[in-house]
Amino acid sequence: ETSKYRSLAGFSSVLFVVLSLVKVFLSQSPEAACLSAEDISPSSNGPRDDDPDDLFAEATEEVSLDSPERQPILSDGPSPAITPVTPVMISPRVDVFDRSPDQDEDEEENRDTFDIQISVSDPEKVGDGMNAYMVYKVTTKTSLSIFSRDEVCVKRRFSDFLGLYSKLASKYMHMGYIVPPAPEKSIVGMTKVKVGKEDLSSVEFVEKRRSALERYLLRTVKHPALLKDPDVLQFLESSELPRAVSTQALSGAGILRMVNKAADAVNKMTIKMNESDAWFEEKQQQFENLDVQLRKLHASVESLVCHRKELSVNTASFAKSAAMLGNSEDHTALSRALSQLAEVEEKIDQLHQDQSYADFYLISELLGDYVRLITAVKGVFDQRMKAWAKWQDAQVMLQRKREAEAKLQYANKPDKLQQATDEIREWEGKVQQGERDFEQISKNIRREVGRFEKDRVKDFRVVIIKYLESLVHTQQQLIKYWEAFLPEAKAIA
Amino acid sequence: MLLCNVAADHFNNCFLILMLGAVNVDLQTDATLQVDISDALSERDKVKFTVHTKSTLPNFKQNEFSVVRQHEEFIWLHDSFVENEEYAGYIIPPAPPKPDFDASREKLQKLGEGEGSMTKEEFTKMKQELEAEYLAIFKKTVAMHEVFLCRVAAHPVLRKDLNFHVFLEYNQDLSVRGKNKKEKLEDFFKNVVKSADGVLVAGVKDVDDFFEHEKTFLLEYHNRVKDSSAKSDRMIRSHKSAADDINRIASTLYTLGTQDSTDLCKFFLKVSELFEKTRKIEARVAADEDLKLADLLKYYLRESQAAKDLLYRRGRALVDYENANKALDKARAKNKDVLQAETTQQVCCQKFEKISESAKQELIDFKTRRVAAFRKNLVELAELELKHAKGNLQLLQSCLGVLKGDT
Numbered sequence: 005e006t007s008k009y010r011s012l013a014g015f016s017s018v019l020f021v022v023l024s025l026v027k028v029f030l031s032q033s034p035e036a037a038c039l040s041a042e043d044i045s046p047s048s049n050g051p052r053d054d055d056p057d058d059l060f061a062e063a064t065e066e067v068s069l070d071s072p073e074r075q076p077i078l079s080d081g082p083s084p085a086i087t088p089v090t091p092v093m094i095s096p097r098v099d100v101f102d103r104s105p106d107q108d109e110d111e112e113e114n115r116d117t118f119d120i121q122i123s124v125s126d127p128e129k130v131g132d133g134m135n136a137y138m139v140y141k142v143t144t145k146t147s148l149s150i151f152s153r154d155e156v157c158v159k160r161r162f163s164d165f166l167g168l169y170s171k172l173a174s175k176y177m178h179m180g181y182i183v184p185p186a187p188e189k190s191i192v193g194m195t196k197v198k199v200g201k202e203d204l205s206s207v208e209f210v211e212k213r214r215s216a217l218e219r220y221l222l223r224t225v226k227h228p229a230l231l232k233d234p235d236v237l238q239f240l241e242s243s244e245l246p247r248a249v250s251t252q253a254l255s256g257a258g259i260l261r262m263v264n265k266a267a268d269a270v271n272k273m274t275i276k277m278n279e280s281d282a283w284f285e286e287k288q289q290q291f292e293n294l295d296v297q298l299r300k301l302h303a304s305v306e307s308l309v310c311h312r313k314e315l316s317v318n319t320a321s322f323a324k325s326a327a328m329l330g331n332s333e334d335h336t337a338l339s340r341a342l343s344q345l346a347e348v349e350e351k352i353d354q355l356h357q358d359q360s361y362a363d364f365y366l367i368s369e370l371l372g373d374y375v376r377l378i379t380a381v382k383g384v385f386d387q388r389m390k391a392w393a394k395w396q397d398a399q400v401m402l403q404r405k406r407e408a409e410a411k412l413q414y415a416n417k418p419d420k421l422q423q424a425t426d427e428i429r430e431w432e433g434k435v436q437q438g439e440r441d442f443e444q445i446s447k448n449i450r451r452e453v454g455r456f457e458k459d460r461v462k463d464f465r466v467v468i469i470k471y472l473e474s475l476v477h478t479q480q481q482l483i484k485y486w487e488a489f490l491p492e493a494k495a496i497a
Numbered sequence: 498m499l500l501c502n503v504a505a506d507h508f509n510n511c512f513l514i515l516m517l518g519a520v521n522v523d524l525q526t527d528a529t530l531q532v533d534i535s536d537a538l539s540e541r542d543k544v545k546f547t548v549h550t551k552s553t554l555p556n557f558k559q560n561e562f563s564v565v566r567q568h569e570e571f572i573w574l575h576d577s578f579v580e581n582e583e584y585a586g587y588i589i590p591p592a593p594p595k596p597d598f599d600a601s602r603e604k605l606q607k608l609g610e611g612e613g614s615m616t617k618e619e620f621t622k623m624k625q626e627l628e629a630e631y632l633a634i635f636k637k638t639v640a641m642h643e644v645f646l647c648r649v650a651a652h653p654v655l656r657k658d659l660n661f662h663v664f665l666e667y668n669q670d671l672s673v674r675g676k677n678k679k680e681k682l683e684d685f686f687k688n689v690v691k692s693a694d695g696v697l698v699a700g701v702k703d704v705d706d707f708f709e710h711e712k713t714f715l716l717e718y719h720n721r722v723k724d725s726s727a728k729s730d731r732m733i734r735s736h737k738s739a740a741d742d743i744n745r746i747a748s749t750l751y752t753l754g755t756q757d758s759t760d761l762c763k764f765f766l767k768v769s770e771l772f773e774k775t776r777k778i779e780a781r782v783a784a785d786e787d788l789k790l791a792d793l794l795k796y797y798l799r800e801s802q803a804a805k806d807l808l809y810r811r812g813r814a815l816v817d818y819e820n821a822n823k824a825l826d827k828a829r830a831k832n833k834d835v836l837q838a839e840t841t842q843q844v845c846c847q848k849f850e851k852i853s854e855s856a857k858q859e860l861i862d863f864k865t866r867r868v869a870a871f872r873k874n875l876v877e878l879a880e881l882e883l884k885h886a887k888g889n890l891q892l893l894q895s896c897l898g899v900l901k902g903d904t
Contacts, residue, residue, distance in 0.1 A: 290756070290758055293756050294753075294756070294757075297749055297752050297753045297756065298753075300749045301746060301749040301750065301753070304742055304745040304746045304749060305742075305746060307742045307745075308739060308742035308743065308746065311735055311738040311739040311742055312735075312739050314735045314738070315732065315735035315736055315738075315739055318728065318731045318732040318734075318735050319732050321728050321731070321732075322725065322728040322729050322731075322732045325721070325724045325725040325728040325729075326725055328721050328724065328725075329718075329721040329722060329724075329725045331721075332714070332717045332718050332721045333718065334710075334714050334718075334864075335864065335867075335868050337868075338867075338868050338871055338872070341871070341872075341875060342871075345875065457758075457759050460759065460761070461759050461760055461761050464761055464764070465761070465764060465900075468764065468768055468900070469897065469900060469901060472768075472771075472893055472896065472897050472900070473897065475775075475889075475893050476890060476893045476894060476897065479886045479887075479889045479890040479893065480890060482882065482886040483883060483886045483887060483890065486879050486882045486883045486886065487883060489879050490876065490879040490880065490883070493872065493875035493876045493878075493879050494872075494876055496868060496871065496872040496875070
């Protein structure tokens with residue numbers, strides 16, 4: 005036990021040095037300080053930090069305990085408790101993860117078969133002018149015991165959804181749970197609705213939002229922990245919900261940003277978190293790559309939706325023109341054939357329009373959801389970094405307290421000594437708690453990522469198959485239309 | 498820059514035959530005079546066409562020969578027909594449009610500039626696409642020049658034209674330069690005057706029902722074809738853009754497939770492969786619609802204009818005849834310059850009757866040609882659409898079968 009703390013202490017002193025040196029050098033010169041990085045000591049406790057895949061390689065500076073720069077900054081001689089050690093992170097023992105992360109999850113799922121249906125419907129405009137808002141009916145049908153009734157209908161507005169998300173994020177994200185983000189706010193879209201424009205674009209906007217809210221709720225209740233959360237139950241069941249005021253300024257993305265700000269600060273502090281667990285590093289890289297590709301794909305699909313809509317409009321316009329041409333053609337059979345062509349093209353334009361809706365609602369929205377979900381996943385990894393940093397900070401504090409106590413022992417001040425000893429116990433507790441929290445969040449993340457990936461595979465499979473089926477339908481219709489037209493064309497004599 | 502040197506055998510592909518057949522089904526392969534474009538070379542700012550002639554006519558020194566001609570020389574030939582009073586009573590085959598590779602060149606240049614910002618596969622793929630596009634435009638322009646020559650060769654009167662023979666046989670440069678600014682301006686004013694006159698002439702009611710009907714018909718028809726042609730172009734452009742999007746989607750899916758750590762990797766790769774294939778089919782659909790529909794409409798836009806021009810010339814001749822009649826009456830009344838008035842009146846009468854006679858036949862032939870061309874193209878369009886839709890369907894269904902079986 006003590007050796008562990010000693011090495012921790014050694015590390016934390018190095019950390020302290022690193023931080024102080026960084027502060028000193030950064031204030032002195034604009035460029036990054038170039039300290040001589042001498043690796044020390046043969047007795048290292050953790051893996052060596054010369055991993056080429058290290059994400060933080062560029063961001064760190066190493067300092068050797070014996071380096072001459074250190075001397076003027078630390079006061080007095082080295083503490084006897086410190087043993088030289090390589091500046092690496094001591095990560096928890098690996099045996100914690102022997103148990104497969106899936107096992108926990110399967111147990112939970114089998115306990116209660118997932119039987120819950122949620123629909124968001126009947127958008128209704130309430131009020132007038134700029135204070136108007138849309139209200140949606142949320143219907144929950146379930147046989148699960150945690151619900152008081154097996155069918156509940158409530159009315160909710162968009163800010164209620166945002167409020168739910170912000171509560172869940174603040175409760176669960178720091179524990180490593182991937183909380184599905186709520187749909188994005190849209191000032192332009194909402195203003196059109198408020199102003200009362202009954203045109204196609206505002207109808208489409210409301211439908212897009214309704215669908216997004218439904219998907220959001222379904223994803224939220226799919227999460228076994230969130231399903232049992234009292235806020236979720238209250239959201240789905242209670243007829244009156246306290247107005248979520250703080251969401252007026254915040255959107256789903258805004259909340260994520262806020263929660264992640266602390267994690268960002270950690271990243272900027274040039275602390276090197278040497279991942280002894282390759283799993284986390286690998287997963288982070290994978291999610292990074294996935295993020296890039298999904299965004300690219302999303303952009304291409306949005307472009308396709310746009311061009312297909314354009315194609316539909318242009319086909320309709322051509323159909324009308326062909327009909328006119330048929331009218332002016334004075335050869336009867338040709339005139340009839342041209343009118344038929346016009347009819348075919350009109351049907352085809354409707355087909356293109358339907359296909360573009362499929363493109364959008366099936367693929368484009370799914371991709372948009374996943375781009376946001378991956379931001380949440382990345383956020384959860386950052387939370388782990390934050391937990392690690394908190395743990396390390398606690399170790400630093402503990403070391404300081406120990407040093408203080410050691411000094412007091414020579415100074416012979418009994419009451420202060422007692423206080424110091426008390427503080428040491430307090431910080432020992434915090435260090436233990438920090439380690440436990442870090443282990444817990446790591447475990448949670450492994451489980452969450454496993455669940456997330458399973459869902460991702462299912463989601464994409466289901467959606468892509470549905471999409472291909474829609475494409476099949478389109479081609480079958482095209483065949484029908486052209487087969488009907490062919491004899492008409494051949495009949496031109 | 499790209500040099501598209503298309504070999505002779507390359508041209509004996511379906512594309513040209515289809516194009517020719519598309520707009521002129523009546524072209525009898527007449528052994529006495531056969532004209533085709535056997536080769537073409539695209540240089541920086543011009544295209545050189547190799548015009549190949551096979552003929553048993555005594556007018557030519559040899560039975561088979563070739564010359565190299567450029568676009569301006571085709572225009573010169575066309576304009577010489579238009580300006581020839583003898584041919585006033587015929588529908589002059591419309592001149593081929595100027596070869597326009599600007600858009601394609603610009604795209605190729607942009608691609609070259611953006612080479613650094615994309616992966617090697619993406620670059621190669623896009624380069625191939627743009628090169629194929631360039632080649633398609635090139636083939637089309639060759640086809641349109643050839644159709645013009647074939648129409649002339651098939652026309653019983655125009656095929657005997659001396660300028661035409663010179664065009665076919667004279668193996669030196671015709672030294673026909675493009676119109677300079679002054680001449681282009683003159684043309685512009687001529688056209689303005691002509692349209693104004695055309696309106697006046699059109700206003701004169703024709704005694705002949707046939708021509709009166711043709712006048713009304715052609716006016717409306719020409720405008721409607723113009724509209725349809727523009728709308729079909731827009732429709733086809735959207736189709737091409739959608740096909741391009743599917744191309745990008747296929748590439749990104751491929752990358753996702755190679756990167757994914759879950760079972761989805763096989764899924765993505767399979768779907769990427771599918772989209773690569775369906776994209777090619779979609780591009781072909783757009784290309785076939787372009788060929789069978791858009792080009793047909795464009796051609797008949799030009800032909801209907803030529804027919805309108807014929808009607809205008811006849812109308813002009815009619816007005817001149819009527820004016821000559823009035824002048825003769827006046828002269829007889831005043832008993833002054835009667836002989837001169839009589840000769841003028843005779844000349845106008847002959848001119849008018851000559852034009853009317855041939856114009857009637859020309860317009861009937863025009864209708865026959867038009868109906869046949871539309872029939873052929875609409876049938877082929879429907880057949881091709883069916884073929885591609887069935888191809889797409891088969892690909893989609895087989896992929897779905899594999900994907901569903903995997904789960």
